[in-house]
Amino acid sequence: MGSVRNCYVHIPFCKKICSYCDFCKLFYDRKYVSQYLDSLQLEIATYYQGEELDTIYIGGGTPSSLSDSELEKLFSILSVLKKSSSCEVTIEANFDSITESKLDICKKYGVNRISFGLESTHAWILEKMGRSLDLDYVRHIIAYCKKIGICNINVDLMYAFLGESLEEVEEDINFIQNLDVPHISTYSLILEEHTKLYLDKEQSISEELDAKMYEVICSKLSDYTHYEISNFYKEGYSSRHNLCYWQNREYYGFGLGASGYLGDIRYTNTRSITHYLQKKFRYLEENLSIYDKMEYEMILNLRTKKGISKKNFFDKYSMKLEDCYSYLELVREGYLIEDDEYLAIPEKYFYLSNEILVRLLEECCYE
Amino acid sequence: MKQENIRNFCIIAHIDHGKSTLADRILEKTGAIEKRELKSQMLDSMDIERERGITIKLNAVQLTYHHEGEDYYFHLIDTPGHVDFSYEVSRSLAACEGALLVVDAAQGVEAQTLANLYLALDNNLTVIPVVNKIDLPSADIPKVIEELENIGFSKDEIIFTSAKTGVGIDELLEAIIKKIPAPTGDYTKPLKALIFDSLFDAYRGVIISIRVVEGKVKVGDIIRMMDTGAVYDVVGLSINTPKEVKVSSLKAGEVGYLYASIKSISDVSVGDTITLDSNPADVALPGYQPMKPMVYSGLYPIDASKFEDLREALEKLKLNDASLSFEPETSKALGFGFRCGFLGLLHMEIIEERIEREFGIDLIATSPSVVYEVILSDGSKMLVDSPTKMPKREVISKTMEPYVKTSIFTPTDYIGPIMELCQDKRGTFLNMEYLDQSRVTIHYELPLSEIVYDFFDKLKSYTKGYASFDYEFIGYKESNLVKMDILLNGDVVDALSVIVHKDFAYNRGKVVVEKLKEIIPRQMFEVPIQAAIGNHVIARTDIKALRKNVLAKCYGGDVTRKKKLLEKQKEGKKRMKRIGSVEVPQEAFLSILSTSDK
Numbered sequence: 001m002g003s004v005r006n007c008y009v010h011i012p013f014c015k016k017i018c019s020y021c022d023f024c025k026l027f028y029d030r031k032y033v034s035q036y037l038d039s040l041q042l043e044i045a046t047y048y049q050g051e052e053l054d055t056i057y058i059g060g061g062t063p064s065s066l067s068d069s070e071l072e073k074l075f076s077i078l079s080v081l082k083k084s085s086s087c088e089v090t091i092e093a094n095f096d097s098i099t100e101s102k103l104d105i106c107k108k109y110g111v112n113r114i115s116f117g118l119e120s121t122h123a124w125i126l127e128k129m130g131r132s133l134d135l136d137y138v139r140h141i142i143a144y145c146k147k148i149g150i151c152n153i154n155v156d157l158m159y160a161f162l163g164e165s166l167e168e169v170e171e172d173i174n175f176i177q178n179l180d181v182p183h184i185s186t187y188s189l190i191l192e193e194h195t196k197l198y199l200d201k202e203q204s205i206s207e208e209l210d211a212k213m214y215e216v217i218c219s220k221l222s223d224y225t226h227y228e229i230s231n232f233y234k235e236g237y238s239s240r241h242n243l244c245y246w247q248n249r250e251y252y253g254f255g256l257g258a259s260g261y262l263g264d265i266r267y268t269n270t271r272s273i274t275h276y277l278q279k280k281f282r283y284l285e286e287n288l289s290i291y292d293k294m295e296y297e298m299i300l301n302l303r304t305k306k307g308i309s310k311k312n313f314f315d316k317y318s319m320k321l322e323d324c325y326s327y328l329e330l331v332r333e334g335y336l337i338e339d340d341e342y343l344a345i346p347e348k349y350f351y352l353s354n355e356i357l358v359r360l361l362e363e364c365c366y367e
Numbered sequence: 368m369k370q371e372n373i374r375n376f377c378i379i380a381h382i383d384h385g386k387s388t389l390a391d392r393i394l395e396k397t398g399a400i401e402k403r404e405l406k407s408q409m410l411d412s413m414d415i416e417r418e419r420g421i422t423i424k425l426n427a428v429q430l431t432y433h434h435e436g437e438d439y440y441f442h443l444i445d446t447p448g449h450v451d452f453s454y455e456v457s458r459s460l461a462a463c464e465g466a467l468l469v470v471d472a473a474q475g476v477e478a479q480t481l482a483n484l485y486l487a488l489d490n491n492l493t494v495i496p497v498v499n500k501i502d503l504p505s506a507d508i509p510k511v512i513e514e515l516e517n518i519g520f521s522k523d524e525i526i527f528t529s530a531k532t533g534v535g536i537d538e539l540l541e542a543i544i545k546k547i548p549a550p551t552g553d554y555t556k557p558l559k560a561l562i563f564d565s566l567f568d569a570y571r572g573v574i575i576s577i578r579v580v581e582g583k584v585k586v587g588d589i590i591r592m593m594d595t596g597a598v599y600d601v602v603g604l605s606i607n608t609p610k611e612v613k614v615s616s617l618k619a620g621e622v623g624y625l626y627a628s629i630k631s632i633s634d635v636s637v638g639d640t641i642t643l644d645s646n647p648a649d650v651a652l653p654g655y656q657p658m659k660p661m662v663y664s665g666l667y668p669i670d671a672s673k674f675e676d677l678r679e680a681l682e683k684l685k686l687n688d689a690s691l692s693f694e695p696e697t698s699k700a701l702g703f704g705f706r707c708g709f710l711g712l713l714h715m716e717i718i719e720e721r722i723e724r725e726f727g728i729d730l731i732a733t734s735p736s737v738v739y740e741v742i743l744s745d746g747s748k749m750l751v752d753s754p755t756k757m758p759k760r761e762v763i764s765k766t767m768e769p770y771v772k773t774s775i776f777t778p779t780d781y782i783g784p785i786m787e788l789c790q791d792k793r794g795t796f797l798n799m800e801y802l803d804q805s806r807v808t809i810h811y812e813l814p815l816s817e818i819v820y821d822f823f824d825k826l827k828s829y830t831k832g833y834a835s836f837d838y839e840f841i842g843y844k845e846s847n848l849v850k851m852d853i854l855l856n857g858d859v860v861d862a863l864s865v866i867v868h869k870d871f872a873y874n875r876g877k878v879v880v881e882k883l884k885e886i887i888p889r890q891m892f893e894v895p896i897q898a899a900i901g902n903h904v905i906a907r908t909d910i911k912a913l914r915k916n917v918l919a920k921c922y923g924g925d926v927t928r929k930k931k932l933l934e935k936q937k938e939g940k941k942r943m944k945r946i947g948s949v950e951v952p953q954e955a956f957l958s959i960l961s962t963s964d965k
Contacts, residue, residue, distance in 0.1 A: 207889070207911075208914055245926060266926075266927055268925065268927065295930065296930065299929060299933060333948070349891075351914065354932075354933065355891050355936075358937050361933065361937060362937060362940070
């Protein structure tokens with residue numbers, strides 16, 4: 001039995017396809033769902049080694065697009081996964097498909113964290129995204145979650161659409177703050193190839209405005225802890241599953257297009273539903289050298305406010321962090337901060353993290 | 368080979384007037400093309416495969432032509448490539464007794480036609496005027512005849528050809544035999560052979576193209592280079608037909624190749640005379656005058672560890688390009704590199720491209736500079752070929768810059784725009800001559816530095832490509848010059864400094880900083896770009912700090928994608944040079960060049 005403690009499960013179906021989304025998704029179709037769940041069951045049976053898991057994350061697509069009975073089937077398949085006593089079980093949901101009865105089912109099967117895609121509260125932006133939202137229903141659903149005891153709630157927000165104003169971003173934040181949820185994720189729009197927005201030749205907003213919006217969000221969320229570039233939590237409600245990614249820990253990834261990290265291998269599953277239903281699950285496997293692992297260790301850990309633990313690095317790779325990367329200049333310039341235990345990107349330079357990482361990786365002392 | 372049956376000649380022409388096609392046609396008429404085909408069948412053999420590179424690169428061909436019962440040996444010496452550089456031509460001319468001056472029947476006499484003609488006459492060559500492309504519908508033969516008469520030829524000595532259809536080639540070959548004198552050197556005198564080209568071959572070392580002027584050289588002879596003093600055993604002698612044929616000796620009047628296991632490139636200098644060590648000649652041949660570099664630029668390897676490779680590349684290129692000069696130079700911004708001298712901008716671009724392509728070294732070239740003369744307050748004179756060598760203003764008594772006299776050939780329609788251009792470039796009008804009713808030559812005196820920048824491109828665009836031009840150096844003139852520094856983030860980047868005329872400095876500074884702003888990507892912090900003369904800032908702009916919020920989500924744990932993105936970004940940075948704390952792309956250093964196009 002391996003040492004994996006985390007698991008991601010992908011449900012690719014969506015009621016609507018959002019214009020910005022380049023993740024693996026399929027238009028919801030009942031006849032596929034049942035076959036898909038059968039394949040998923042087989043994939044889990046093939047690869048799962050029986051470890052006791054600390055986190056399970058059901059993402060999408062839109063897991064809440066499944067019907068009540070399909071959800072029941074999904075959870076019965078997942079019941080093969082052993083859960084630790086404090087296991088964090090998250091499911092993603094959208095307000096256009098979540099219902100009280102689906103929430104009841106989730107609760108029944110041990111879901112204790114829900115991540116909602118809200119994205120915006122403004123009708124014109126939602127329209128551009130290809131989404132819709134009833135704000136009263138949002139308030140109602142959040143209240144219902146809390147009522148049935150699922151208080152660990154995240155809301156996703158997306159910003160930086162062309163034409164969006166700072167005030168509109170503030171209004172979004174105000175709305176979310178009023179929902180009183182303990183976790184918020186915010187993402188600046190990235191125009192990815194192969195998305196509807198990209199094909200429609202949507203333009204980006206200026207870098208200055210983008211940065212300003214980020215600043216506004218960070219300052220308005222000052223009562224939250226800004227623990228990762230895009231994530232904010234209130235004490236006790238960090239996402240343990242996401243931390244597993246950022247701390248470069250192993251995880252299973254099951255389902256269409258899912259990625260996983262086991263031992264020396266990072267793998268990505270096929271994005272082709274045909275192949276997936278034919279049980280051809282794996283698509284790409286990257287065999288990791290110790291240096292690859294070290295790079296991942298850096299780029300992932302440095303997403304977090306805490307940064308990378310020098311001790312942890314040494315324990316994993318038997319090399320000192322400072323012997324692998326010459327980062328002193330970056331520290332001197334203020335782009336990195338270090339103390340006896342950690343090396344981190346200061347919060348005010350989170351938006352430069354790519355540039356800082358590139359410079360850091362260039363300064364590696366191996367190769 | 369009877370000396371009186373040898374004819375050594377070259378073909379000179381303005382660019383695109385049909386020089387290469389005419390050469391091919393002569394090769395075909397004399398049967399050399401058949402031999403060429405024969406060769407291609409023999410290419411499987413390893414020896415020839417190895418030698419093939421040489422036949423391609425060395426451009427002196429021996430052709431046998433049977434005429435009126437006699438075998439004649441033609442040595443057609445190609446004037447290599449870009450005729451924009453008369454030194455290339457002058458080098459070949461020194462090995463010849465005659466030249467074919469090719470003029471396009473539609474285009475007529477152009478600037479380079481004249482320049483090359485004068486070079487040939489300077490070398491005492493017999494010149495045969497050839498009007499080529501007479502098959503063109505746009506050919507205007509009476510007009511071309513008139514133009515040739517205006518420059519001193521008589522109508523009946525002109526040969527009319529179409530290299531495309533083959534018309535006139537027989538007449539041309541006959542004229543070569545009749546008009547071009549045979550070489551006259553004495554076999555019995557001590558050896559004098561002119562080195563007119565050389566190249567480096569990985570198997571045989573340096574291969575030297577020679578024209579034996581007096582005496583003879585055999586395989587096994589011990590030779591001495593009269594200038595460098597180097598002594599070698601002759602390992603082999605060959606001629607090119609165009610297939611390589613080994614010969615045992617070369618005699619006065621003949622042209623061929625010599626190799627002697629020469630590993631040290633610096634022992635061979637084009638223009639030097641080869642003699643026998645045991646029986647040396649008293650005086651060396653005049654050779655030809657290698658032209659002095661007019662334009663200097665610093666070449667730096669992007670990857671600092673390639674410095675020695677760059678030196679080797681420059682040495683190899685200098686082998687058949689005597690006008691290229693270089694010496695090591697250090698820049699605070701760019702590290703170790705070479706200050707290189709070129710004949711002009713095109714020459715510089717060609718050398719840079721060859722280094723990047725043939726030697727695989729990524730380069731940064733600093734903005735080119737001409738050689739300035741600076742008279743210091745103590746009366747002494749110094750030459751400044753790099754802005755970094757410009758002394759402080761306090762110790763300068765006066766500054767001088769090189770001037771050239773240009774001859775611009777143009778249809779009369781473009782006289783106006785050309786004069787405007789020359790005024791913009793600080794030109795002084797000299798005079799204008801009508802070649803015929805529709806074409807003129809305009810003479811201007813211009814600072815060489817203006818020509819170096821973008822004069823040629825501008826001229827072409829102002830005249831839709833119809834004008835051609837040539838220039839000659841006329842001397843130094845006093846000029847109010849200043850060194851303009853560029854500061855990035857407050858630090859002077861020595862490699863970006865330029866010397867400019869004071870009256871134009873403000874304008875130039877403004878354009879340069881704007882241009883750099885476009886080229887240098889946003890950095891992690893705001894970067895001011897300033898242009899300054901001494902401590903006085905004359906232009907400023909800022910590169911805004913990078914602000915894009917690249918907070919890509921790790922979708923479902925797909926972190927591989929994030930890593931790939933970073934790797935791509937890392938790859939992109941390899942073409943940049945870090946100067947102080949600023950990442951500067953390669954193009955920035957040349958951007959100073961194309962500044963006036965705004």
